[in-house]
Amino acid sequence: MLQYTIRRLLSVIPVMFVVSVIVFMIVHLTPGNPALIILGEDTSPKAIADLEEQLGLNDPLYIQFFNWLSQVITGDLGTSVYSERKVTELIFSNFRPTFSLMSLSMILLLVIAIPAAIAIVALRKTVLDPIFTSVSLLGVSIPDFWLAILLVLGFGVALPVFPVAGYVPLTEGMGAWLYHLLLPAFVLAIVEVGIIARMLRDSMLESVNQDYTKTALAKGIKEREVLVRHVFANALIPTTTVLGATVAGLLGGTVIIETLFTIPGIGQLLIDSIHRRDYPVVQGVVLFIAAIYVLVNLLVDLLYTFLDPRIRYD
Amino acid sequence: MKKITLLLIGLIALIGLIGLIGCSSDEGGATKADSSGNDSAEPVEGGKMNVAISADPNTLDWMYTGESAARKIGWHIFEGLFALNQDYEAKPLLADSYEVSEDGKTYTIDLREGLTFHNGEEVTSKDAVASLERWLKVSSIGEITNQHVESLEVVDELQFKIHLNKAYTSLLSDLSAPKHAAVIIPASIAEEAGEQPLSRDELIGTGPFEFDSWKRGNEVVIKKFENYASREGEMSGLTGGKKAYFDSVHFKVVKDPQVILNGMKTGLYDYGSDIPLDLYEVVEAAPDLVAETSNNGYTILTTDKSEAPFDDNKVRQALNAALNKEEIAKATYGNEDFYGLDGALFTPNQTALYSDQNIEGFSGYDPEKAKELLEESSYDGKPIKIMFANSYSDYKKIAEIAEQQLEEVGFNVNLESFEWATYLDKWGKASNWDIVVIGWSPFFSPNQAGMVSQDSNSSGWYNSPEWQQLISDWATAGTEEEKDQILAELNATLYEERPFEKVANVSNLDVRSTSVKSYNSWYGPRSWNTWKAE
Numbered sequence: 001m002l003q004y005t006i007r008r009l010l011s012v013i014p015v016m017f018v019v020s021v022i023v024f025m026i027v028h029l030t031p032g033n034p035a036l037i038i039l040g041e042d043t044s045p046k047a048i049a050d051l052e053e054q055l056g057l058n059d060p061l062y063i064q065f066f067n068w069l070s071q072v073i074t075g076d077l078g079t080s081v082y083s084e085r086k087v088t089e090l091i092f093s094n095f096r097p098t099f100s101l102m103s104l105s106m107i108l109l110l111v112i113a114i115p116a117a118i119a120i121v122a123l124r125k126t127v128l129d130p131i132f133t134s135v136s137l138l139g140v141s142i143p144d145f146w147l148a149i150l151l152v153l154g155f156g157v158a159l160p161v162f163p164v165a166g167y168v169p170l171t172e173g174m175g176a177w178l179y180h181l182l183l184p185a186f187v188l189a190i191v192e193v194g195i196i197a198r199m200l201r202d203s204m205l206e207s208v209n210q211d212y213t214k215t216a217l218a219k220g221i222k223e224r225e226v227l228v229r230h231v232f233a234n235a236l237i238p239t240t241t242v243l244g245a246t247v248a249g250l251l252g253g254t255v256i257i258e259t260l261f262t263i264p265g266i267g268q269l270l271i272d273s274i275h276r277r278d279y280p281v282v283q284g285v286v287l288f289i290a291a292i293y294v295l296v297n298l299l300v301d302l303l304y305t306f307l308d309p310r311i312r313y314d
Numbered sequence: 315m316k317k318i319t320l321l322l323i324g325l326i327a328l329i330g331l332i333g334l335i336g337c338s339s340d341e342g343g344a345t346k347a348d349s350s351g352n353d354s355a356e357p358v359e360g361g362k363m364n365v366a367i368s369a370d371p372n373t374l375d376w377m378y379t380g381e382s383a384a385r386k387i388g389w390h391i392f393e394g395l396f397a398l399n400q401d402y403e404a405k406p407l408l409a410d411s412y413e414v415s416e417d418g419k420t421y422t423i424d425l426r427e428g429l430t431f432h433n434g435e436e437v438t439s440k441d442a443v444a445s446l447e448r449w450l451k452v453s454s455i456g457e458i459t460n461q462h463v464e465s466l467e468v469v470d471e472l473q474f475k476i477h478l479n480k481a482y483t484s485l486l487s488d489l490s491a492p493k494h495a496a497v498i499i500p501a502s503i504a505e506e507a508g509e510q511p512l513s514r515d516e517l518i519g520t521g522p523f524e525f526d527s528w529k530r531g532n533e534v535v536i537k538k539f540e541n542y543a544s545r546e547g548e549m550s551g552l553t554g555g556k557k558a559y560f561d562s563v564h565f566k567v568v569k570d571p572q573v574i575l576n577g578m579k580t581g582l583y584d585y586g587s588d589i590p591l592d593l594y595e596v597v598e599a600a601p602d603l604v605a606e607t608s609n610n611g612y613t614i615l616t617t618d619k620s621e622a623p624f625d626d627n628k629v630r631q632a633l634n635a636a637l638n639k640e641e642i643a644k645a646t647y648g649n650e651d652f653y654g655l656d657g658a659l660f661t662p663n664q665t666a667l668y669s670d671q672n673i674e675g676f677s678g679y680d681p682e683k684a685k686e687l688l689e690e691s692s693y694d695g696k697p698i699k700i701m702f703a704n705s706y707s708d709y710k711k712i713a714e715i716a717e718q719q720l721e722e723v724g725f726n727v728n729l730e731s732f733e734w735a736t737y738l739d740k741w742g743k744a745s746n747w748d749i750v751v752i753g754w755s756p757f758f759s760p761n762q763a764g765m766v767s768q769d770s771n772s773s774g775w776y777n778s779p780e781w782q783q784l785i786s787d788w789a790t791a792g793t794e795e796e797k798d799q800i801l802a803e804l805n806a807t808l809y810e811e812r813p814f815e816k817v818a819n820v821s822n823l824d825v826r827s828t829s830v831k832s833y834n835s836w837y838g839p840r841s842w843n844t845w846k847a848e
Contacts, residue, residue: 032735036742038372039379044457050509082372083530094531149572157576164576165568262568264532272370272531277735 001305008298012291019290020072023283024065032277033057034081055081068283077287078280082273087284090269095288097167098265100177101257102250104185105192109246113193117200118227121208132201139194144253148187148260155183165262184261188253192246199242203235210234236307244300248293358845363560363830365839366568366577368588370531375512377445378452380493382755386587386838387565389552390536391432392497392519395423395442396490397552400836402664402758404490405553407545408437408498408520410472418481418792419464425472428543431500432524439474443467444501446476452509453494458761459485462789481790483797487759492552492837522558522842534565549843551836559845578603578825584846585839586825590707591652594823602828606835607651609663610822611755613712614765615700615815620744620775623698628691630812633749635684636723637716639677643818646711654819659763659804661756661819671802675809676816684723697726701740701747704731709751712817716751742771750774753820756837760788760804765814776813 035051052058056067071078077087120132156164162183168176207213208231216226255267266285273281304311369383376388397407406412410426429437443466449456450463462482467475476485489496503516517525522544523536538558547554566583568574571593574586579600589597597605617624617633624630640655647653657676660667700717702709710731717727730747732740740746754765764772766781784804791797808814826833833844 030736031732031739033739036738037735044454047452085530152573152576157579160580163582164580165573165582166566259569260573262566262570262573264529268531275733275735276372 001302005298005302008301012294012298015294016287016290020069020283020287021065023286024068027277027279027282028061028064030277034277034279037276038082068280072287077284080273080278080281082276082278082281087280090281091266091284091288094264094266094269096169097263098251098254098258098267100167100170101181101185101188101254101263101265102247104178104181105188105250106247108185108189109192109196112189113197113200114232116193117197117204118232120197120201121204121231122224122227124205124208133198136194136198139190140198141194142191144187144191145256145260147190148184148257151183151187152260167261167263167265181263184257184263188250188257191253192249196239196242196246200232200235200239203238204231207231207234233307237304240300240303240307244296247296251289251292357559357832358848359559360561361846362562362564363585363841363844363846364564364566364583365841366574366583366586367565368567368569368571368574370567371534373511374514374517374525374528374534375507376493376495377449377456377497377499378494378511380454382493382838385492385495387534387536388495388497389492389521389838390523390563390841391517391521391525392495392499393521393552394489394496394498395425396486396496398490398492398758398837399550399553401666402551402756403666404486404758405550407490407553408442418483418790419478421476421478421485422469423474423476425474426543426545427472429520430541430543431520432518432539433500434541435500437498437520438471438501439468441501441504442498443474444504445498446496448499448504448507448509449494449496453496455488455491455494455762456496459488481792483791484759484761484789488762490552491758491762493755522556523563526562531567533567535562536565537562549834552840556842558842560841563841575600575603575825578827581827581829584827584830587822587839589823589825591647591649591821591823592707594649594652597823597825604826604828606824606826606833607821608824608835608837609661609756610820611753611757612661612819613646613708613751613753613817615712615716615817616750616752616765616772616774617812617814618744618748618774619777619813621748623691623693623696624748624774626692627812628687629693630815631678632684632687632691632693632723632725633720634675634678634812634815635680635687636720636725637815637817638679638719639815639817640679642712642715642719645715646708647818647820652821652823656819657805657809657816659760659801659808664756664758667758667760667801669798669801669805672806672809675812681723688724693725695724695726697728698748699728699730699746700749700751701730701732701737702751703734703737705734706753708820709753713751716749744771744775760801761785766808773813776811778807778811778813780807780811781813 033048033052035048035055035057039047039051056064068078077091079086080090083090116132120129123129152164155161163180166180168180170177204227213226213231216230217223254265255271257263258265258267259271269281270285273285367383367386371379371381371383371387373379374384374387374391376384376392393407395407395409396404399405408425408429410424412424413422414420425437425439425442431437446466450460462478462480462485464477464479467477469475478485497519500518503512503518507516514525514528522539522542524539526535526537528534538561542556542558544556545554549555568577571589574583574589575593575596577583578586579602594605597603615633617630619625643653643655654662655677656662657673658668658670662668700713702713704710713729717729720727741750757763766773766776768782769775769777784800784807788797788800791800824839829847831845831847
């Protein structure tokens with residue numbers, strides 16, 4: 001197990017290297033000059049040339065890449081050309097709202113999807129099953145930006161229950177934090193709820209007709225208990241795989257949701273940095289997101305052994 | 315089972331209700347409580363004002379940058395020797411008085427007594443001279459002025475002199491320009507910052523508000539400066555008496571205008587800037603919101619005059635004859651309150667600079683004449699590229715309508731759109747474009763007009779001895795008559811040489827909550843001499 005984990009962690013290195021090369025090339029080959037954007041269009045060519053020199057933009061691309069890479073290896077992702085703050089510091093401060101949003105979304109997702117899937121398997125022979133299938137399909141199909149606008153108009157403007165925008169850190173109070181994040185977290189979760197609930201339902205329905213389920217029922221164990229302790233537990237493996245991908249989905253979704261709700265998170269940082277051609281920040285954020293994605297997948301693989309004792313990596 | 319069915323029906327009904335709420339409009343002919351912003355209610359001291367701005371400034375150093383986001387915050391913190399009044403005329407602000415020598419080459423400026431910086435230091439002529447020395451280097455307007463400045467001289471604690479190499483009557487216009495502004499900061503800070511932008515600790519000015527904090531990409535907070543020394547008299551533009559009623563002003567970065575409007579409807583923001591004009595009806599329909607409009611310069615089509623086909627004036631004349639500007643402006647800006655068809659170099663509200671002489675050539679729509687001119691010209695039918703930044707919906711609309719109108723008379727047109735950063739990059743090379751659609755914010759002296767700056771990409775490489783001569787004459791024009799004559803001749807040159815095609819003067823749309831009282835609309839949000847009703 002330990003060996004497997006170490007092997008997987010080492011395999012992250014070439015993945016991150018390839019990601020860094022691709023990101024660096026895409027960012028630098030896209031037209032746009034950070035010096036021009038920082039100084040504005042009515043600035044003298046001399047001032048722009050001076051800033052280009054100061055930012056090291058006049059060096060050949062491969063030198064810029066190796067300069068950057070040698071910094072990255074030491075854990076230094078560089079300095080933002082726009083704010084002159086360390087990229088690691090920027091990522092850390094902007095990831096906190098994003099992490100809050102993702103965590104709350106994940107909690108909402110699990111709280112809605114798991115009971116819904118178990119309930120619908122219990123009621124699988126009723127009219128509720130096709131209704132559930134249609135509603136969950138609707139959840140998957142609704143564009144999150146559209147739902148966000150609708151919910152803001154409904155619960156932010158017409159019935160002002162939630163604020164239409166803004167973010168308050170958890171350190172300023174649980175109530176205020178939840179008050180500001182509940183609506184965006186719900187929007188972010190709802191698409192994934194459809195996916196997870198359907199996945200869980202399908203996996204559980206497969207297990208329901210297995211012999212061990214019938215045996216358990218024949219032994220007189222209550223159906224509810226069989227569903228939760230046996231059927232649900234066995235359906236967790238495929239669902240966990242999808243949950244891993246869901247983390248990536250949530251991270252991608254934050255880019256739109258953070259803009260719509262004015263949350264100063266990593267998605268906003270990435271979009272702003274792309275518009276400003278703030279190369280070190282774009283590169284740093286993409287590397288960070290790639291690292292999260294790789295680590296979440298590793299975590300999911302390791303979780304399998306806990307969920308199913310039959311799986312062994314060594 | 316019955317309970318679950320009932321629950322489900324309830325849920326569906328709730329979703330339907332949300333949908334209905336979401337789709338309903340606020341139209342109802344509600345009367346605005348305070349449309350003018352002026353009322354007789356007693357001023358209220360304290361509280362905070364939340365202003366939603368659409369962009370996070372790159373720097374708050376108003377001297378270093380021409381960005382509008384920096385201006386909107388910067389003029390609360392910093393002040394210059396001179397500033398624009400409501401009619402865009404240069405008037406003293408930190409300067410108490412000034413004298414010009416008979417030969418026009420020496421300006422003697424006296425500072426007001428009792429001025430203090432936000433750090434508690436007194437403002438002296440040494441600070442003024444150090445600030446101006448920095449401004450002459452880091453500001454694009456300062457660079458223009460620097461061509462005329464010989465030296466700066468401290469006379470005593472409150473008096474200093476600006477020695478010019480020849481008479482230059484645009485000096486006060488340059489010193490009062492509200493971008494790359496000639497603001498006064500402590501000498502120690504000006505010297506230490508040099509040609510770098512001011513750091514947060516160096517954001518020390520003399521304005522009615524002082525810098526408090528800045529969460530990048532989120533909000534800038536300024537707070538009331540208790541020791542502010544105000545001028546006497548009525549507030550006018552950036553000059554006159556100023557009093558901060560709010561304890562603090564929070565400039566919140568909100569990029570989506572719809573979010574700004576929703577936030578304003580629910581009291582999250584008190585003022586929202588840069589709302590797209592197509593949301594005007596939403597603003598009008600909301601009972602607690604008031605539209606605030608201000609001069610936003612004009613939109614133009616700049617031609618690349620360094621290469622064929624627009625190096626030929628006949629082709630530029632054909633372009634003018636092909637464009638139905640009224641149709642373009644109406645389709646782009648819709649409401650006539652937001653645009654004006656006027657060919658002058660300056661906009662009508664810039665009363666001291668506006669001249670309506672020699673502008674007949676502005677609107678020469680005549681498709682038949684355009685075809686004839688094109689026939690006589692050197693145009694060989696090769697496709698021309700109209701380039702625009704797709705982040706601005708008005709540029710896109712103008713480009714699309716212009717494309718249709720130009721093709722009707724025989725131009726072969728391709729449209730190319732890019733996001734702003736790419737656009738800026740491509741704008742720098744003549745081979746990338748033949749026409750660009752662009753807007754220019756107001757400028758306050760003929761020599762600040764970027765769209766005709768000589769031999770630069772922003773003017774499409776316009777080179778004109780006539781224009782340069784007129785700019786040179788302007789610098790030494792002593793009387794109002796002389797200035798009027800030059801302004802008329804500048805207009806005439808525009809329509810003889812046609813360096814660009816002006817489309818329309820445009821207005822900017824800001825939104826104010828009716829709870830913000832005694833507000834006076836001008837060139838962007840100003841949070842002094844205004845307060846919020848209790």
